[in-house]
Amino acid sequence: MTHPARDLLQTTTADLAPNPRSNPLVPRIADGTAPRSTLAALALEQSWVIPADRRAFEYLAERSLVRDPEAAAFFRTLAEGEALAEEQLSTFAQACGVDETRTAEHEPLPGCQAYPAYVAWLALNASPADVVLALTANFSAWGGYCATIARALRTHYGFTDEVCAFFDFFAEPSPELESQATAAVRAGLDAGRLDERRAYRYGRLLQTYEAMFWNALSETP
Known part of the structure; x- marks a missing residue:
């Protein structure tokens, strides 16, 4: 017998699954036709996204601690994951030819940074559940997307497992995180602090900003 929280997570994920055509870049990475300069741009943009998301998740964990401890546990795990991913990202960036000077001089793309900006908005304004x-x-x-990129980096670009670790990390399913998400959604439903329509709206916007990220990157030379 399934629980309403697990059902809600599954149906929302299915309903918000992106149209494959909304991401023009990952298919090009998958077949090896994306230039290495685009991979470098991906690393540079992620160097802004990852620390921003980590701080947003840390804030959400702190804000949730008293009233929504299940959500707080979920956000703590996310923040810890972002910290680990940030370390792995530097290895990928170096393999793409990105050094400290280039990182410092990089001007982030608005289309790529809309996603972390909205995550920060959610951290300040939205119900944790x-x-x-x-x-x-x-x-x-x-x-x-990360699973596809990890395979392509090995197959078409000759990158090592160490270089691909950033994408492997996000591609790997996390039973712990899934369990924490279910517990947080269940607690939100039980306490009447989860608004399904509002959460769906947030998810739709996140998916839209995700698509903007990949579209902006696809236009880099």
């Missing part, structure tokens, strides 16, 4: 539901739906798409 709503954010858990919206993020979980989005992470499913992001994880799929």
Whole structure:
């Protein structure tokens, strides 16, 4: 017998699954036709996204601690994951020819940074349980993209496992995070602090900003 929280997570994730045509870049990476300069741009943009998301998740964990401890546990795990991913990202960036000077001089693309800006907005304004539901739906798409990229980097670009670790990390399913998300959504439903329509709206916007990220990158030379 399934629980309403698990059902809600599954149906929301399915309903918000992106149209494959909304991401023009990952298919090009998958077949090896994306230039290495675009991979470098991906690393540079992620060097802004990852620390921003980590701080947003840390704030959400702190804000949730008293009233929504289940959500707080979920956000703490996310923040810890972002910290680890940040370390792995530097290895990928170096393999793409990105050094400290280039990182310092990089001008981030608005289309790529809309996503972390909205995550920060959610951290300040949204109900924690709503954010858990919206993020979980989005992470499913992001994880799929990372799995595809990790395979392509090895197959077409000759990158090592160490270089691909950033994408492997996000591609790997996390039973712990899934369990924490279910517990947080269940607690939100039980306490009447989860608004399904509002959470769906947040998830839809996250998916839209995710698509903007990849479209902006696809236009880099």
